[in-house]
Amino acid sequence: MRMLFRPSTIAWLVTMLSGQNLALAQSCPGLSMVECRATGExxxxxxxxxxxxxxPVWLSPCGMKVNTSPERLDKLCEQIATCPGSGAFGGFLSAVTEHCRRKQFDGYFGLDGITFGILDWTQDNLPSVLGAYQKRNRERFNEVFGKLGMPMKNGCIDARWVCNANRQGTLTCDQEFNAALRKGLQDPDFKKAELDVALRTYRTRLKKYAPLGLKSEYGNVAMFTVGNNLRPVSQCEPTAWKAACIGKDRGEPAVVDCMLKIYADNGCRGTGTREEANARVKAIQERYKDRRDVPLASISTDAIYECASK
Structure with a gap:
């Protein structure tokens, strides 16, 4: 199928208002990935x-790679991540994408039935991203996705429809949906929606890991990053890592280093390989090589969008 590229532009970001941005990343919940993956049996x-x-990995019947290479630099991601105004969010974006090379705003794979976007979202996040896209530009949303006739529920794409479509491989293998999503991924408004949802993800993880009591940007970004595709087993529980690492003679950077070592040693990323976990730890520590004592500060959504407009 012919690739559908549009000229890149990022000047659209400069006019955003923070309250509007967060509202646009509306919560359109998806169903559990466990429920939404199934083989022929x-x-x-x-x-x-x-x-x-x-x-063991889950794949679409038509394969994993759709329209992106496994590693390439995403320039918009890099622009945000390297901008001083992006703060801890920039650190999170850099670390979770391994310096903007392992994930892209236009990424689209058949892993898990569907994997797409800057945070490697899966089917359970598709309603949120499409919901934010629809809020930003309903006319464009209808132009790209309207002909698919996706059912709506409470202003969101029906999560049950998305779940069933994922089980059947539709979200990657159906030619019409494939073409529509590829077209959407090239649209500046779709990328805005991705950034909206990524910011909401950041804020959700900020709240989730607050009980750990970490004060540094390094410590918090480390937890936000390893929380992406963290294996749900006891040896991969951040509270247990901290309990094992805390000591009266250890400053927070050393405690976080220790926590990340346990994460890597137990293969707590994704499918459970130490290689994958070590790569994530390396990206985090490279990002904060000389900045491990910098305290976590609040981020300005406006500043982040302005970073992307430069």
Missing amino acids: NGGKLLNRLNSKGK
């Missing part, structure tokens, strides 16, 4: 196979 069409490292 269970009424679905996804594949559950071992990868090259012997770990």
